[in-house]
Amino acid sequence: MSVQTPRDFEALEAQARTLLSVFIAAGHEAVAPPTIQPAAVFLDVVGESLRGRTYVFTGLDGEELCLRPDLTVPTCLLYLQRHPGPEACARYCYNGTAFRIQPEGADAAHPREFRQAGIESYGDLARQDAEAKTFALVLTALQQAGLRTWQLRIGDLGLFDAVLAAAEMPERWRRRLRHQFGRYEAFRAELKRLTTQPARSIGAIPAAVLEALEFDDPVGAEQRVADYLDSAGIELSGTRSLSEITDGLLSIAADAKAKPLDAATAAMIDCYLDVAAPARLAGTHLRNLLGKASPNIAAAIDTFERRVGLLEGSGVDMSTVEFSAEFGRNLAYYTGFVFEVVAPSLGRSSPVAGGGRYDSLLKAVGAPRQIPAVGGAIHTERLLAVVSGGKR
């Protein structure tokens, strides 16, 4: 699937012109962020695991740089450079190379350099409308480039958050579950742990400390932890403060005393995550399943259905769209609506396009506050391989 001949190159260029012209006609300004990026931003936002998939190298002065693993983060940085002040609306599009380390023996659909064509919208407060437009525009571009059949899948992290919020449990347990979202086995294991034995073993914590935490008195607890460290000859060192350590201990002590998660609540979460249904029916299905659980969930289902309606209004054939509760895309920065486009000939392991909402990314890379953001990108080599039907 790599571009090896001048003809391949020309075909890919022609396809890129088609895609970009669709984006530009819809009001997206074409931008070209730099290929070489500061690695720290990516490692902070996506996590250190990215290092295993990204070409990271060191500049002459020791700064860590990388070949961009996608164009979303570079486009965010470009937006922030242009609009450092109050949030402004901006819509961009791009076509450029991205780089990923691939394991030995990776298939042709996973090249280590490939071109992404995509769009990003920032600062648009009409959230569902912006999401529907983004998804519809990506589909229009794919169609213009000749893609005829596809499987479409959408997910909604907003719904997942609403379900978690409705489930009665301490906030720190919700964080534990949120952390495992998208990791099927690990999520189920964590859910099981919370319903049976939510506390970690306290065997390693000195008895004197545990006693000190018995009282419902954070300030006093801190003093007692300090006294213990002092008497045990352990120096308080490093950047984690005494109050942070005490908070950690208090959480553990609270877990040890807490009633495990109610089995019915766990079943509700489990049941939600199992939902996979045609998008048009999903709203009704979810309402029957969970609608009475909380006003929060009901509102999230309304939002979901409004988006489905907007998508339909934008000309997306919703009979081809499946909603999957478990679907969250494998990048940490998505916060709400997500989508992917799969070509039957390539399968789900190699989506032709994907995207979604990522409202906390801009703040994470330096914006003074959260800015609404939604985007989508097309893997152009895969698209070309599909539309040329393996003739190349």
Place this chain on the structure above:
Amino acid sequence: MSAQLVFAVPSKGRLMEQTGDFLSQAGLELRKVGDARGYRGEIEGLGGIDVAYVSASQIVAHLNAGSAHIGVTGEDLVRENISNADRRVVFLKKLGFGYADVVVAVPQCWLDVDTVADLQAAAAAFRRTHGRSLRVATKYLNLTRRFFSANGLTDYRIVESLGATEGTPAAGTAELIVDITSTGATLKANGLKLLEDGVILRSQANLVASKVAAWPAETKKTRDAMLDRLGLAGQALF
């Protein structure tokens, strides 16, 4: 000349002595060729072998590039520096010296952190308070990344450290470390403790063969003669 078997051994320190002792026990004597300060040698009474004295980490690079056929080096260095080690080298024998565990260690005062799962909880809380990830000082970038990823820890940043790693938490340049320890004494002296499930790798010096080096018949014959003398004949090789 091209059929010579290149045998890479540590060029200095305890590892060099212990490698010499290990070979002596099998009746094989290392001898430098030419100047005693030189870096080339041979094995007495065993022809066809070029001994190359190389620094321990370079031995891994030679095995991975195929410029050495067999070498003596730590498993930690092999696992760190070769991404798919089992496809490129063969571990022939654990040598019983050069013991070093690659471990995760945190400040002793972290009474709330004894396991990797605790670390994940602490990392999440740390981000909420400080607006950034926990920093892990290490020279074992790949081992660290693979271990944390297999154990579900995602929110951390690696700070590359090439020396005095144990001092970084107290100095405030990292929150925790991944480093080698043999007795734990240095960790303790620096106010650090090992996590209960924080042993990433129990490493020791190994006799390692390169699968990617050129192995013409004559070199294989030399290899088999050498392994025979070391009591390793008949191993499934490549």
